[in-house]
Amino acid sequence: MSYPIDLRSDTITKPTPAMRRAMAEAEVGDDVLGDDPTVKRLEALAAERLGKEAGLFVPSGTMGNLVCLLTHCGRGDEVILGDQAHCYIYEQGGASALGGIHPRPLPNRPDGTLDLEAIEAAIRPDDPHQPRTRLIALENTHNRCGGAVLPVAYMRRVGELARRHRLKVHLDGARIFNAAVALGVDVKELVADCDSVSFCLSKGLAAPVGSVVVSSADFIREARRARKVLGGGMRQAGVIAAAGIVALTEMVDRLAEDHANARRLAEGIAELPGIVLDPATVQTNIVIFELHHPRLSPQALAKALWERGVWLFAIGGRRLRAVTNYHVTAADIERAVAVFAEVLR
Ligand code: TLP
Numbered sequence: 001m002s003y004p005i006d007l008r009s010d011t012i013t014k015p016t017p018a019m020r021r022a023m024a025e026a027e028v029g030d031d032v033l034g035d036d037p038t039v040k041r042l043e044a045l046a047a048e049r050l051g052k053e054a055g056l057f058v059p060s061g062t063m064g065n066l067v068c069l070l071t072h073c074g075r076g077d078e079v080i081l082g083d084q085a086h087c088y089i090y091e092q093g094g095a096s097a098l099g100g101i102h103p104r105p106l107p108n109r110p111d112g113t114l115d116l117e118a119i120e121a122a123i124r125p126d127d128p129h130q131p132r133t134r135l136i137a138l139e140n141t142h143n144r145c146g147g148a149v150l151p152v153a154y155m156r157r158v159g160e161l162a163r164r165h166r167l168k169v170h171l172d173g174a175r176i177f178n179a180a181v182a183l184g185v186d187v188k189e190l191v192a193d194c195d196s197v198s199f200c201l202s203k204g205l206a207a208p209v210g211s212v213v214v215s216s217a218d219f220i221r222e223a224r225r226a227r228k229v230l231g232g233g234m235r236q237a238g239v240i241a242a243a244g245i246v247a248l249t250e251m252v253d254r255l256a257e258d259h260a261n262a263r264r265l266a267e268g269i270a271e272l273p274g275i276v277l278d279p280a281t282v283q284t285n286i287v288i289f290e291l292h293h294p295r296l297s298p299q300a301l302a303k304a305l306w307e308r309g310v311w312l313f314a315i316g317g318r319r320l321r322a323v324t325n326y327h328v329t330a331a332d333i334e335r336a337v338a339v340f341a342e343v344l345r
Helices: 017-025 037-050 061-072 094-099 116-122 152-164 176-183 187-191 217-229 238-250 255-270 298-307 330-344
Strands: 054-058 077-082 102-106 132-139 168-172 196-200 211-215 286-291 313-316 319-323
Touching: 017 238, 037 054, 037 187, 037 196, 037 211, 037 238, 054 061, 054 217, 061 077, 061 094, 061 132, 061 168, 061 196, 061 211, 061 217, 094 102, 102 116, 116 152, 132 152, 152 168, 152 187, 176 187, 176 196, 176 255, 211 217, 255 286, 255 319, 255 330, 298 313, 298 319, 298 330
Parallel strands: 077 102, 077 132, 132 168, 168 196
Antiparallel strands: 054 211, 196 211, 286 319, 313 319
């Protein structure tokens, strides 16, 4: 049993011993000059895994999304995206602040999808009064929708719709390997209809830093320019890319353990006083629930749990979020459930 039981996010994961060794031994060079063999190896591996031509190593998921939006869209162009999307809510509006890109938010359904008819209806006509629709951005798994998985068939249908209207599709695939593992499909299949994908190495896969953007070779050439203007050109970045290679080769399959732990946590707390949660909706490593308790606000619950060594976040309104990760064991989950029971009863 490890203390504290840190369920604030999967971003808290620390590098594994194998990652530390790979980092210490990494061959490096100046990656802005194209000299870092380890970064190149990671980019090629990521592209191969996701079935795309090329990859680009970036420092964060936020930069991955921003680089892609800046590459797809010019100033005044519009991106259709979910009103619960990470890149709409949690990225400081970077695409509009830095790129003049106009967001067109549509309601995310509880399963993380956008209604296809609503997408189609939101596409602008060729009219000088209006911005030009360029891009549809999806998120899979969907963070604010409780780690919901967008299935292959849905991704396909959005791809078909986009092609019919000559639009591009970007995927915030921060947790795309969680989605692939939950569905039991090859990740390639899940992203086949996406023109660009940004995925994170430093969440469930436990690398200390970094994300990778994958797409066509032409797109990645342009994205590399966008990364540079944002200050994301890194020099001897092989030191961190080495951990990313271990993340991709050794850490994907074990995500199933995080999913099982999340489901168990949900089942354990769902019946407790004040908790509103259907455990059947927990598909991956994120558990979002509401609290309607006579004594405790969500903030008060988070504080009481914190004091007893169980860490999670209140995320607004009545909602709280717990995220299982590499450092949380099945025994920790049983302990966390017992602490919840103690606080809520
Ligand atoms: N998400 C973080 C917080 O920012 C909320 C978390 O703890 O979940 N896309 C998605 C879907 C994400 O969940 C995140 C991070 C990002 C992008 C941004 O990644 P980073 O933090 O590497 O910039």
